[in-house]
Amino acid sequence: MKDIAAHALIVSMDREAKRLELVRNEGNRVLGDASRPPFREESFDAILVDAPCSSLGIIRKHPEIKWHKREKDISALGDSQVKLLKTLWGALKTGGRMVYSVCSFEPEETTGVIERLRRSEKFTLENPLPFLFNKEYFLSLPHETGMDGFFIAKLRKL
Ligand SMILES: C[S@@+](CC[C@H](N)C(=O)[O-])C[C@H]1O[C@@H](n2cnc3c(N)ncnc32)[C@H](O)[C@@H]1O
Known part of the structure; x- marks a missing residue:
């Protein structure tokens, strides 16, 4: 570090x-508030958005989550994640990378967010963990990986 x-x-x-x-x-x-960031346009080579999410991917460690989250919360969190990414996108240099991560596996918060961002922004997806996986994003489903649920996407701004 x-x-x-x-x-x-x-x-x-x-x-x-x-x-x-x-x-x-x-x-x-x-x-x-990162949805109203003070940063100038094209300031950063890289931005990590470890976004607020439903945390359903860590429900094994925090079973109380099921009492606090409702189905409608998941789509609302997806909406706010799209808003965060779109707003911070301007502060990223062309050619720079944005890493978006959430401790969730819900499509509204993971792949759905990427697809919604694609409607307004131009980017390519890069494998975030090439030493572990050969996919364009990382999605850990606990019943497959034995790990917590997690999602990581790395977007290169075009
Ligand atoms: C998943 S946690 C990030 C954890 C952090 N990366 C760490 O390792 O401790 C999401 C964070 O986003 C913050 N947050 C939520 N909404 C925000 C907003 N609109 N602007 C700035 N921060 C926000 C929360 O306070 C929380 O700390």
Whole structure:
């Protein structure tokens, strides 16, 4: 981590101060709403959006999730993920990469979000974990992988 920080400017953003306090690169923390980001157009080579989601992929560790989430919450979370990605897309340089991840496997939050983004933005999907999988995105289904449910897509902006 130290090596990356020495060679790159890393900016971390969250709307909750407590979450930002966990970030080690103290100089570049932004407290605010990422759906209204303060960043200039085409500022970043790479953006990681570890998006707020239903967390259904980690229900084995947090079984209480089933009492807190309703079916309609999943599509609403998908909507807000699309909004976040679209808004932050402008801050990404052409040719840069956006990594979108969620601890969910629901289509409304994963592949559906990518398809909706495709309607307005131009990108290609790159394998996010080429040393592990040979797919254009990573989708862990617990009954197949034995791991938590998780989704990662890496988008190269055209
Ligand atoms: C899946 S968690 C990210 C966890 C983080 N990557 C980590 O490893 O601790 C999603 C985060 O998004 C934040 N968040 C939700 N909506 C947001 C918004 N509109 N703007 C900025 N942050 C937001 C939440 O506070 C939460 O910390």
